[in-house]
Amino acid sequence: MLASNGFATAKTLAEALPFIQIYDRETVVIKYGGHAMGDIETARKFAADVVLLKLVGIHPVVVHGGGPQISRMLDKAGVKSAFVDGLRVTDAQTMEVAEMVLSGAVNKELSHLITMAGAEADVRGVGLSGKDAKLITCEKVSRTRRDPDSSIEQVVDLGFVGEPTAIDPKLIEALINAADDYIPVIAPIGVAADGATYNINADTAAGAIAGALGAKRFLLLTDVAGGLDADKQLIREMSRNDAKKLIADGVASGGMIPKLETCIAALDAGVEAAVVLDGRQSHALLMELFTDHGAGTLIR
Numbered sequence: 001m002l003a004s005n006g007f008a009t010a011k012t013l014a015e016a017l018p019f020i021q022i023y024d025r026e027t028v029v030i031k032y033g034g035h036a037m038g039d040i041e042t043a044r045k046f047a048a049d050v051v052l053l054k055l056v057g058i059h060p061v062v063v064h065g066g067g068p069q070i071s072r073m074l075d076k077a078g079v080k081s082a083f084v085d086g087l088r089v090t091d092a093q094t095m096e097v098a099e100m101v102l103s104g105a106v107n108k109e110l111s112h113l114i115t116m117a118g119a120e121a122d123v124r125g126v127g128l129s130g131k132d133a134k135l136i137t138c139e140k141v142s143r144t145r146r147d148p149d150s151s152i153e154q155v156v157d158l159g160f161v162g163e164p165t166a167i168d169p170k171l172i173e174a175l176i177n178a179a180d181d182y183i184p185v186i187a188p189i190g191v192a193a194d195g196a197t198y199n200i201n202a203d204t205a206a207g208a209i210a211g212a213l214g215a216k217r218f219l220l221l222t223d224v225a226g227g228l229d230a231d232k233q234l235i236r237e238m239s240r241n242d243a244k245k246l247i248a249d250g251v252a253s254g255g256m257i258p259k260l261e262t263c264i265a266a267l268d269a270g271v272e273a274a275v276v277l278d279g280r281q282s283h284a285l286l287m288e289l290f291t292d293h294g295a296g297t298l299i300r
Contacts, residue, residue, distance in 0.1 A: 015291075016290040016291075019289060019290040019291070020056050020057070020290065023056075023057075023058045023216060023217075023289060024056075024057045024058070025057055025058075025059065026058060026059065026215075026216035026217075027058075027059045027060075027061060027176065027213050027214070027215045027216060028053065028058055028059065028060050028061070028215060028216060028217045028218075028219060028289070029060075029061045029062075029063065029206055029209055029210035029213060029215045029217070029218050029219070029271075030050070030060060030061070030062050030063070030206075030219045030221065030285065031063050031064075031065070031202055031203055031206035031207075031218075031219065031220045031221060032046060032062055032063070032064045032065070032110070032221050032279065033064060033065030033066070033067070033202050033203075033221065033222065033279070034065070034221065034222050034223040034279050034280070037064065037065070037066065037068070037069070037106070037110075038068055038069070042279075042280065042282075043109075043110065043113055044113055044117065045282055045283065046113075046279070046285070047110070047113035047114045047116070047117040047125075048117040049283055049285045049286055050062060050114055050117075050183060050285070051114060051117045051118035051121070051123045051183070052286065053285065053289070054118070054123050054181050054183055055118075055121055055123065055181070058289075059176040059177075060183055061172055061176065061183070061184050061186070061209065061210075061213065061215075062110065062114075062125075062183065062184065062185045062186065063186045063188060063202060063205055063206035063209055064102075064106060064107065064110055064185065064186070064187065064188075064202060065102075065188065065202030065203075066098075066101055066102045066106040066187075066202070067088070069101050069105065069106055070088070070097060070098050070101045070102070073097050073100070073101050074094065074097055077093075077097060079093060079094060079097065081094070084143060084145065084156050084158060085143060085145075086255060086258065087141065087143070087158055087161050087201065088158075088161070088199070089157075089158050089159055089161070090158065090159040090160040090161050090198075090199050091159045091160070092159075092160065094159070094160075095159070095160040095197060095198075095199060098189075098199045099129075099189055099197060099199070102129070102187040102188065102189055102199070103127075103129040103131075103187040103189055106187065107127040107128075107129065107185060107186075107187040108127050110125065110127070110185050111125035111126060111127035111185045112125065113125070114183050114185065118181070118183075121181065122180070122181065123181040123182075123183065124180070124181065124182055124183070125182075125183050125185050126175055126182050126183065126184050126185060127185050127187070128171070128172075128184055128185065128186050128187070129186065129187040129188075129189040130164075130186065130187070130188060130189045130190040130191065130200065130205065131189055131190070131191050131197065132171060133168065133170065133171040134168045134191075135167065135168055135169075135171060135172070135186070136164050136166075136167060136188075136189070136190035136191070136200065136205060136208070136209075137164070137165050137166040137167075137168070137190060137191060137192070137193070138162035138163055138164050138165055138190030138191065138192055138198050138200055139162060139163065139165050139192055139193070140158075140160075140161070140162055140192065140198065141158050141161045141162060141163050142155070143155070143156045143158060144156065160196065160197065160198050160199060161198060161199055161200075161201075162190050162192060162198025162199065162200050163200060163201075163204055164190060164200060164204065164205060164208040167208050167209055167211070167212035168212075169209070169212045169213050171184075172184050172186075172209070172213065173213070186205070186209065188200040188201065188202040188204075188205035188206070190205070201258070203220060203258060203259055203262045204258075204262055204265075206218065206220065206262075207220075207262040207263065207265050207266040207269075207271075207274075208265075208266075208269070210266045210269070210271045210274075211265070211266050211268075211269025211270055211271055212269070214270045214271070215266075215271050215272070216271075216272050216273075217271070217272065217273055217274070217275060217289070218263065218266045218271045218273075218274040218275070219274075219275050219277065219285065219288060220259055220262065220263065220274065220275065220276045220277070221277060221278070221279030221284065221285075222255075222259060222276060222277070222278065222279060223278070223279070223280060224256070224276075224278060225277070225278045225296065226275075226276045226277055226278070226296035226297030227243070227246065227252065227256065227260065227276055227297035227299075228251075228256075229246075229251065230251050234296075234297065235297050236293070236294065236297065236298065237297070237298045237299075237300070238297065238298070238299055238300075239299070239300055240264055240267050240268075240299060240300070242299075243260045243263065243264055243299050244264065246260065247260055247261070256276075259276055260276070260299070262274075263276065263299045264299070267299065267300075272300075273298055273299065273300045274298075274299045275288055275294070275295075275296050275297065275298050275299070276296050276297045276299070277294075277295045277296025277297070278295070278296065281295065284296070
């Protein structure tokens with residue numbers, strides 16, 4: 001039995017070699033979020049997989065969310081949340097909590113898990129936010145909504161919710177190209193021209209960072225298997241135009257629409273390919289990058 005298990009492991013590694021060579025010294029940006037973040041064992045496995053990527057010569061960059069964690073902290077503080085098109089309306093008090101949770105608790109815990117997973121080889125997670133070294137410059141998000149009674153378009157004030165206008169990747173590039181093995185872990189907080197701090201949707205921030213880095217892959221880990229067709233079957237691969245058609249035809253719905261839009265924007269910015277995949281699945285990253293069939297929906 002032991003010999004059989006050893007052969008299976010060796011066979012798996014041998015089959016992964018062509019894929020490892022494809023990604024050698026390439027940058028892979030991973031958006032990590034959803035409910036997988038709330039499960040410590042899943043988070044530990046994710047951290048170990050990211051360390052493995054670094055040790056086989058890939059440059060992983062992690063951008064994380066933290067919506068459920070922010071909601072829990074706001075509930076404890078007795079602060080009610082409102083959402084418009086999936087974006088949390090963020091007043092000054094909510095922004096203070098969001099930054100504390102994202103740049104503090106979530107960011108440092110994930111960085112720590114990566115450092116612990118890579119302790120033997122001295123791979124280290126480095127916690128950052130978009131406020132560090134002018135990493136993410138943003139502007140206030142502008143949204144409109146049609147009034148159901150009058151059908152008049154009304155401007156909705158989301159408060160301190162931003163979207164990236166510029167990414168300065170120099171700090172990330174310095175870390176991933178350093179002689180030592182560092183893995184940047186980035187909280188989606190940005191700064192506007194007037195110095196105000198804004199909360200940014202993590203998918204949007206990750207896509208913008210992937211574009212600025214010219215990443216080989218942008219992996220968007222979420223709570224679903226990937227993009228589904230009209231028969232609710234997983235689409236293994238699609239083009240940018242296919243993704244646009246899914247949205248236009250109403251086949252893509254709910255939270256999948258902004259995810260596909262983020263992938264399209266990342267491709268337009270220079271990312272070679274983007275993937276939407278289920279972050280709750282063990283070793284989803286490794287399956288996507290190192291096997292022939294992948295683990296989610298690839299968009300070229």
